[in-house]
Amino acid sequence: MDTASSLVWYPCALNKLPYAEPTNMSIFDPGLSSSAKVLGCTNPKCGWLANPNVNDRCQGCQTNKNNCNQPCPPYFYMNGYASSIGVFFSESLRFTNKAVMNDFVIGCSNTTSIWPAGVSGFGRGPGSLPAQMGIKKFSYCLVSHAFDDKAKSSELVLHTGPNTDENDITLQYTPFHRITEASFSVLNEYYYLSLEKISVGGVDVNVPSKYLVPESNGNGGLVVDSSSMLTYMDKAVYDMVSQQFEMLKNPEYARAPADMEDEWGLKPCFIVPSKNPMDFPELTLHFEGGAEMEISMMEYFSYSDDQDLACMSLVTSDSGDAGNAVGPSIVFGNYQQQDLYLEFDLENERLGFRDQTC
Known part of the structure; x- marks a missing residue:
């Protein structure tokens, strides 16, 4: 969870891209999801995290027509010493109470300098998890770093x-x-x-x-x-x-x-x-x-x-x-x-x- 960024991204398996790095960590494979689809560059949600000007981010397309097949431009995310490169997908979120949220924008990272389990951006941008879910309030309490080597989690509500x-x-x-x-x-x-x-x-x-x-x-x-x-x-x-x-x-x-x-x-x-x-x-x-x-x-x-x-x-x-x-x-x-x-x-x-x- 990152309160200073607004991108939700996960390590991703994209076999057609040349930069995928091997890892033993579980990764998200959009090819195994029936609801995952590449976010198009004309989709207004692409402007949340890429260039907000549709003509600039969809160069070579006639953006006033419905025949542009270009994807949303790749993202480059940095956080301290970590960096991540990937593409945007639209996906459905399914919660434990069986509720479903469609067209949730996620980053599918195929190259990272450090492989975390992913980052949930909780910042103030429109692409953050709270903004996309319409959350009005969230709270957390971080356990002491003394538990870093133990299986103890912090609470997020x-x-x-x-x-x-x-x-x-x-x-x-x-x-x-x-x-x-x-x-x-x-x-x-x-x-x-x-x-x-x-x-x-x-x-x-x-x-x-x-x-x-x-x-x-x-x-x-x-x-x-x-x-x-x-x-x-x-x-x-x-x-x-x-x-x-x-x-x-x-x-x-x-x-x-x-x-x-x-x-x-x-x-x-x-x-x-x-x-x-x-x-x-x-x-x-x-x-x-x-x-x-x-x-x-x-x-x-x-x-x-x-x-x-x-x-x-x-x-x-x-x-x-x-x-x-x-x-x-x-x-x-x-x-x-x-x-x-x-x-x-x-x-x-x-x-x-x-x-x-x-």
């Missing part, structure tokens, strides 16, 4: 019934922000949130508002991304937050040598004697509307018993942004979403959250 604007008293809410003049189309798929401030150990970090509040072009603000592991911050924000940690940390914790930080790929890192429990100031995100999310110490610091080393589990780009970064300033990753119940209320345009053991 799709709310298909009537929605209300009533508040769940157990949740804190903050509104989503729509991007109206996105500098890149992908920014339209993100769930943007606005921050009032960031605090460390109860002390406000002096982060300029241009990083906290999303602009109409999609620059600034925070987006929730279930597929990114660690939370990313623009270098300017990251530097201010990490400096605040260093000032407020336990004075007994010495900064780790640079070679140890390089080995971990995280910084700052500190030497924390194993005989004592970790003691770091809390990190709090203060959202628009007064909602406050306190990130527990175990979710923003990683600890190694072998080395008595604790490293801040936030990342940035070493290249810096010089105040000219494009896109969100903070990408809230799944490591910081552990044991956090998140409710995406699409009808009321808001995110609800609470601490919860998942």
Whole structure:
């Protein structure tokens, strides 16, 4: 599940295409489905995920006639270090309650750099699973990464019934922000949130508002991304937050040598004697509307018993942004979403959250 993209795709067997890669993973074979059919380039749904201009995506066809047999152009999907190439199909979904949804658009990936079981895009685009199914609300709670090697799943709930604007008293809410003049189309798929401030150990970090509040072009603000592991911050924000940690940390914790930080790929890192429990100031995100999310110490610091080393589990780009970064300033990753119940209320345009053991 990926809240930062809007393509639903699966590893696929397409024998007529030359790029299919061998894998032991179960794959979708459209040739075995009586309802699967290649999506045509003149189909309006092709414009959801390809070029929205029908004349551009169906070059060589007379799009005003019904004799164009060109398929929807292939897609190229990237997510971090993973990439996938494939074609669009229209398929029927059959649910356990025997309900059937026809003409659901899926990506049939015949080439990927990494072979996951597939990705269900839950972003804000029209091709996402929630948009195609007409879902008004979805929620999930990610189990701790401590269970990564165990057969333990996180819970995802799709709310298909009537929605209300009533508040769940157990949740804190903050509104989503729509991007109206996105500098890149992908920014339209993100769930943007606005921050009032960031605090460390109860002390406000002096982060300029241009990083906290999303602009109409999609620059600034925070987006929730279930597929990114660690939370990313623009270098300017990251530097201010990490400096605040260093000032407020336990004075007994010495900064780790640079070679140890390089080995971990995280910084700052500190030497924390194993005989004592970790003691770091809390990190709090203060959202628009007064909602406050306190990130527990175990979710923003990683600890190694072998080395008595604790490293801040936030990342940035070493290249810096010089105040000219494009896109969100903070990408809230799944490591910081552990044991956090998140409710995406699409009808009321808001995110609800609470601490919860998942």
